[in-house]
Amino acid sequence: MHNHTIVDNLARLHEHHFGARPTLITELKGDGSDRRIYRVFADANESLIGIYGANRRENEAFVSFSNTFYQHSIPVPVIFAYNADAQVYLESDLGDVTLLEWGNRHSDDDSGALQTMYQQVISWLPEIQIRSKDSIDYDKCYQFAAFRREAMQFDLHYFQASFLTRFLRSRLNDAALADDFNVLISHLLPAPYDAFMYRDFQSKNIMIVDGQPFFIDYQSGRKGAPQYDIASLLFDANVTLSHSFREEMLEFYLSETSRYIQLEQFRAFYYNFALLRMLQALAAFSFLVFEKGKSHFMTTIPNALQNIAFLLSHDGCILSALPELRRLFEEDILINDQLTSAQALS
16 A cells, blocks of 8 residues: 555544544654554654554454453553554554663663563563453454464474575475474473463563553464463574573563463473474564565574574473484584574675
8 A cells, every 4th residue: 555545544543533633644664564654643742653554354453452451451552543444543652662672772781670671571471361361352363363283383384484495505304394393393282372372572572661561563462372472582582681581581470470370381391482483583584584675684593593502402492302403403504604694694
């Protein structure tokens, strides 16, 4: 859709809801999403965010989940108005500071500031995953209603098609890789999955407003295992976190979440969900670089590979028992110059 049409639709929606047309609408730079994002000014001191999304089901998922979270007092954008036919909606403006940017600004502070902020972020995760889960309209899930075999296979095939085809030098044993994928999925399926899985719980999707976290971009949510989201945050390839910090934050999450559900087998699945998340992330970064022309995502690939290297050496991860996948990372990706070449291309 042409920009002037989107702007006009946002202006009409603003006028219909607030009784006056906005004074200014400016487009903001997007990141990985195909949605178009605008700042909509009612006057010089008051603004909203306007969104155009070409995928109607994605829009409806975000609006529905946002309204549910807001009803549970979870800090998310307020949806003021939505025009489904025009595929635009207006939400509250949460500013421009993500957790990633906040962390970079406070990198010279003592570690207590980062610890406190991550604890604030993590304390909301069980509220999202557990306390609100029975209020979610899962019919609004626009990809998969639950993160089960089909969804896991989708992510693994995405990793193979988007990442491996571009970064491998040796011949791929497709049958052996398929066996590894089936073993990984079979290991993960017994994990309890009666939680709302945010799906993309990472530093770019958490806004910091007056020192408090707010959450965005959960429209791909579905039922799933709670391990996936905390692994997404603590193995976020956009940031570098020490293993000791990850473990400390994981323990904090377990303490917070244990108020709602029993967690006896949580760790038995945690690092393997982290592996699945890293494979999906590598696929997404590669897709954004090569298909969408967003070259800045190349800088995250070395970090994701370093996370894979950590999982290769961790006793709690099944990767060491996946022979073809292990071979690919040990012999063809991690020990050659892929890290260097990825950084050079960025």
